[in-house]
Amino acid sequence: MIRAKVSVPKRRMGGNMSLLRALLIASVLSPHLHAAESYRLDELDLGDATTGFGWIQKNRAVSEKPLTIGGQKFEHGIGAHAPSEIGFRLDGGRASFRAMVGADDGADEQGSMVFQVLADGKVVFDSGVMKTGDRPKEVEADLTGAKSVLLKVTDAGDGRNYDHADWAEAVILTDGAEPAAGQWWKREVPVADGKMEARPALESPGGKRKCAVAESAGRLFVVIDGMEPMPLGITVDGLDYGAAARITGSEDYEIDGTYPWFGNVRQLTNHAAGRRFHCRTDGKSWTLDVRAYDDGIAWRYVIPGSGKRTVQGEATAFVLPEGAKYWSHHNTANYEANFEPFMATADTAGRPLAMPVTVELPKGGFACITEAQTMGYSGMSLGPEGKALCGIFEDDRDGWEMSGEIVSPWRVVILADSLTGLVNQSIVYNLCPAPDEKLFPEGRAAAWIQPGRAFWTWGFGLWDSAKWDKIMGFVDDAADLDCRYFTIDDPWRDPRSGWHRNGGDEWDSLKEVCDHAATKGVKIMVWEHWEKIRDEEARKEFFENVAKAGAAGVKLDFMDSESHERLEFYHSCLELAAKHHVLVNFHGANKPAGEERTWPNLMTREGIFGGEQRGSVERRHLAALPFTRLVTGPADYTPGALRADPLGNTTAGSQLAVSVALNSPICHWYESADTYHAQPPEVLQFIRTKPVVWDEYRVLPQSKIGEMAVVARRDGDDWWVAGINGTDEVRDYQLGLGFLAKGGWTSVVYQDQRGDQTKLEISKPDLQAGDSMPITMQPGGGFVVVLKRK
16 A cells, blocks of 8 residues: 555556536535535545555546546546545534545556445445446435544455546535544553653663653553653553553563674674563453663563454554654555654644654654564554654554464664664564574575575566566676576566467476576576465465476565555465575565564565655655664665666765665666676676675764765675765765774775766775775765775
């Protein structure tokens, strides 16, 4: 589901009604609404309206074509894609909703959907299944007395492909106040009073962080330095376990260990002080599990029991200090949106926010709010209520069933005194279980789990680049660029792409590709739409075929949800992939939540507004990413664009910088081999040698979220320094080399060429540790300096 402002879609989107017609609709209203005001939906703020693909459109279909249902065109209305929800708050007076609904004619293939109108949660209109080509249906729904109305479109149970849904000539008529955008998550956030009774503080092993659990005003709270007291609670079968809860005892524990890693460093330390609080609510026992690390605090709820029960949400809220600035965005479906700043003030309100949320604390330092170990539960997003960011579950609003003991994900507040501390957090990974030894007997050291650079053709070739007659040449290109992987993207399995040859199917052809690639030292990864393997048997067959063909990995796309059901799909895919020694890259994906520790075969994921978005990527977003989205996990940004069209607001300099600053154990290059070969030899060498795992990671002086990001990464003895300018101004930067070991260093400097965003200035000065060198970054530009010891 997309919950973002209008922008360029990621990929495919799978006479006019007259004023007289609108007046005729209004004329059928009951007499008591003759004096009512009429509000067209396209003139209202749609708030946190959701759409299953693309972006909500006003006065046109989701395909951006004119609203057309069954051959009939309409001037006004809303275009969406199933599943979709649009909500409004009403004042409980007399009201009505009128519209013409149906499947839009502009979809490339036939879709099916169901339109519903819900008043205070009760269905007052149901269209039944409607398909592309059906004539529009008229909606007349009485909303009298309702406090809310929800306009809902489902996918009719057959998946969401091409379900272009139109609410044409849609109006709300009311004799009360103007309908306001629905904020369905709105609730009273419990506030701790002055009589807070806190338990002894839990202190992290290094003494850097403390937290306490307190009882106040009939509610449990967690108290953390730098944040305001935060309410706790989980609701199961109607019981809010955080309300009127009593702490009956506690037990302390400690965790201490290390494990290998692919990322900012090659080994992580897992050292925490833990405390399990034994609680009782309404006669029922449960556990609040709290951990303190030197880089943050985390807690989770453990509700014992058996059989099926329904989780209906949480009282969890992250309460920010007054005046804190925080960074997030509103796309809580596939997390593809530009990061932007918000302020924590008492009157702040808006649409749901995506995690991670990075907070600039007013008294100094940083916090980052997220969750860890989400699989088996439902993904949380945040509903802003003033200074409080309330935990909400957009993809399971009515709750979800779980069996046996209920264990929530960890609710996490990363804490750091500096940006270097922030980007090097490990708490999110540490909170997740170690790999299953039966699936991963060698852990991350298994020969089939290898990071590497990847060749990828969608960025420059789109659909045509999946055609059979081009594939073997692309394998050779991957080898030429020293890429360990070649990812074959959509629509390679489509018969029109030519893979069904000589009486065989696409799997026979894939084996030929994998065999040829093996002779070149290249491994193959293949794309698939999640709905094609939604059925468990189809999923099992898919992974078996991938393995038999000799492919090393898969790229699974368009999940666009973190519902309980969808997270079960993620888990199933990772498990099947592990059994077949297959690597996984999730696209159209949710937030990272530390799963890479449990599943070493999960190499990377999208969940980022990246290179595919071209000119829609804002400069500020680019300079925010190292300190926001990348804090909690790798991102498949697909950097390395060098042509003017995909560069958009960036430059060749910042594209190279992004490839260093934004880590991904599998790094997909954006451009063709021909484009890279047309560059100076130093650029080609960069593409062939840039590391994808590192030994050390630092943030350098003058870095500021959304304005400038300058980072240094070490691979062995070599340093790679990258800078990104997130402003619209030319920025001069003095790069100090005090972090280098004493002695002489060779360098290759890549920086923007003034006046041409596609060109680089390349120099090779000899340097000494402690030197300082001037760098100029163009608007949205950047630089990379590669340093090697003499």
